[in-house]
Amino acid sequence: MRLKIMIGLTVVILLVLNYSIYQKEEIIDKGEIVFLELAPVDPRSLIQGDYMRLRYEIESVADEANASPDVESGYMIVSVNEQHIASFVRFDDDSPLAEGEKRLYYHRSYNGLKIVPDSFFFQEGHADRYQNAKYGVFKFDDSGNHILTDLVDEPAS
Amino acid sequence: MSTTDQIEDPQRSLDQIPATRALIDQLYSCGKINRQARNAALQHLIPHTQWGIWASRLLLGLGVCLVLSGVIYFFAFNWAKLLPAHKLGGIQFAIIASIIAACVCGLNRLSGQLALISASVFVGVFLAVFGQIYQTGADAYQLFMVWSLLILGWTILSRFAAHWVLWLVVFNVFLGLWWEQVPTARSWIGPDWSPLILPLLACFNGLVLCTRELLSQRSASSYDWLSAKWTRWIILIPILTLLNIPILLLIVSPDLAYEGVFIGSFVGAIGHICVYVYYRKIVKDIWSLAAITISALIIVEILTIRVLFEILMDEEELGLLLMGIVTIGIITGFTMYLRYLTRTLQHENKVSVTTLPAKSTATSVTTEDTGPSND
Numbered sequence: 001m002r003l004k005i006m007i008g009l010t011v012v013i014l015l016v017l018n019y020s021i022y023q024k025e026e027i028i029d030k031g032e033i034v035f036l037e038l039a040p041v042d043p044r045s046l047i048q049g050d051y052m053r054l055r056y057e058i059e060s061v062a063d064e065a066n067a068s069p070d071v072e073s074g075y076m077i078v079s080v081n082e083q084h085i086a087s088f089v090r091f092d093d094d095s096p097l098a099e100g101e102k103r104l105y106y107h108r109s110y111n112g113l114k115i116v117p118d119s120f121f122f123q124e125g126h127a128d129r130y131q132n133a134k135y136g137v138f139k140f141d142d143s144g145n146h147i148l149t150d151l152v153d154e155p156a157s
Numbered sequence: 158m159s160t161t162d163q164i165e166d167p168q169r170s171l172d173q174i175p176a177t178r179a180l181i182d183q184l185y186s187c188g189k190i191n192r193q194a195r196n197a198a199l200q201h202l203i204p205h206t207q208w209g210i211w212a213s214r215l216l217l218g219l220g221v222c223l224v225l226s227g228v229i230y231f232f233a234f235n236w237a238k239l240l241p242a243h244k245l246g247g248i249q250f251a252i253i254a255s256i257i258a259a260c261v262c263g264l265n266r267l268s269g270q271l272a273l274i275s276a277s278v279f280v281g282v283f284l285a286v287f288g289q290i291y292q293t294g295a296d297a298y299q300l301f302m303v304w305s306l307l308i309l310g311w312t313i314l315s316r317f318a319a320h321w322v323l324w325l326v327v328f329n330v331f332l333g334l335w336w337e338q339v340p341t342a343r344s345w346i347g348p349d350w351s352p353l354i355l356p357l358l359a360c361f362n363g364l365v366l367c368t369r370e371l372l373s374q375r376s377a378s379s380y381d382w383l384s385a386k387w388t389r390w391i392i393l394i395p396i397l398t399l400l401n402i403p404i405l406l407l408i409v410s411p412d413l414a415y416e417g418v419f420i421g422s423f424v425g426a427i428g429h430i431c432v433y434v435y436y437r438k439i440v441k442d443i444w445s446l447a448a449i450t451i452s453a454l455i456i457v458e459i460l461t462i463r464v465l466f467e468i469l470m471d472e473e474e475l476g477l478l479l480m481g482i483v484t485i486g487i488i489t490g491f492t493m494y495l496r497y498l499t500r501t502l503q504h505e506n507k508v509s510v511t512t513l514p515a516k517s518t519a520t521s522v523t524t525e526d527t528g529p530s531n532d
Contacts, residue, residue: 002264002314006273009310010256014249016307017283021245024291109343121289123236148292 031139073107103144301331349415356424359399400425
């Protein structure tokens with residue numbers, strides 16, 4: 001009986017794990033490419049190797065925008081130009097999105113507005129590949145889910 | 158555990174005297190039994206095969222640890238050369254292999270249990286790798302949260318103390334990281350409140366310890382795996398540390414102590430008293446009492462040094478001399494108290510042995526086959 005429950009649990013766990021892979025792969029496959037300008041800094045992660053801590057240019061732009069609503073977290077609207085570089089437009093006010101506009105999730109912390117992921121992981125010792133990076137490469141799906149896939153120096157797709 | 162002197166009460170009948178190594182040695186040294194009798198008795202009490210079992214268990218445990226850390230290092234070193242599908246597929250293969258091993262060995266055997274623990278560790282490895290491949294963000298609390306949730310079922314099923322230790326570590330790390338990365342980092346609470354996590358963790362682990370004490374006292378054999386005494390200490394010592402730190406913070410820099418530290422110190426003081434009363438009056442356990450006493454000693458020592466430092470700010474040499482003398486005094490005092498406690502507990506246990514023969518710490522050598530081999 002215990003063995004049966006254990007196998008059942010294993011199946012559930014494997015389903016959860018593989019479904020989360022499927023979700024992410026869907027976004028990478030079908031998502032639209034967007035570049036976010038960076039301002040990086042650099043400590044380390046607990047068990048995942050080296051990582052680069054990221055700040056996005058768009059965070060400070062949005063922070064300075066006057067219409068910033070007094071909420072802990074929400075969506076901002078960014079517009080994406082022909083080179084796929086995103087720029088801040090407004091905070092989400094439920095008005096419909098124009099062509100090339102996307103919703104981007106943010107939350108507030110004591111050092112200002114934040115977009116996740118605020119870090120990029122790479123293998124230990126590979127820091128020099130990323131230290132000059134100027135843009136974070138994102139894949140966006142239609143509902144605003146996004147994945148950071150790479151850091152690049154130039155926004156060439 | 159059995160090294161303390163045992164001067165047996167002459168009125169007690171033979172079947173009430175617990176057979177221990179110390180007793181046999183005492184009989185031998187008094188000339189009551191000869192060498193063969195001593196050897197035979199020791200062979201009966203501590204069979205020589207126990208050594209082999211102990212060594213093979215130790216090696217099995219070490220081997221599992223080394224293989225698992227080898228797997229982790231392999232991934233860490235070859236990170237950039239591996240494709241995402243290789244990484245995630247490989248780890249899932251390891252999970253399945255561990256579960257198959259657990260099925261083959263059965264969950265009632267140590268090897269099966271260790272295979273299941275490996276599966277739990279691999280789930281954590283999978284989540285770390287997943288987070289790295291898909292850059293899910295540095296909020297590491299999510300990793301530990303999902304990890305503890307996913308392996309909770311296996312942990313409950315395992316009925317194995319080491320598996321629970323793994324789960325508790327993962328869950329405590331989750332709580333600690335969550336506190337730092339969500340309420341503190343998103344300024345739901347001020348930075349003054351961040352030490353409050355220490356008493357909160359102490360309370361959570363206190364609940365776990367209560368559950369452990371309640372379940373292990375049940376006579377039902379399904380909780381036998383909890384009766385080993387190390388399962389108590391491995392929870393109690395972190396709790397004492399968590400209770401201790403806010404008090405030390407308060408003593409060392411009262412000017413910098415805000416709400417979190419005050420509440421922590423309050424909970425710390427209450428917590429120390431509670432565990433002391435419990436292990437002194439209800440469950441008599443000298444090892445737990447020793448841990449509590451050491452924790453109290455650290456607090457008293459730091460407090461004294463702090464007071465001396467304040468009074469003798471200008472006279473450094475005198476201050477250092479006095480600190481040394483006072484430290485010797487405090488440690489002597491606590492040691493004498495511990496000796497007194499040991500004697501009192503032994504006495505109380507002897508009294509209870511006459512009414513309830515099986516419930517004695519001195520019999521632990523004979524009754525606790527599953528007990529700690531690392532005394």
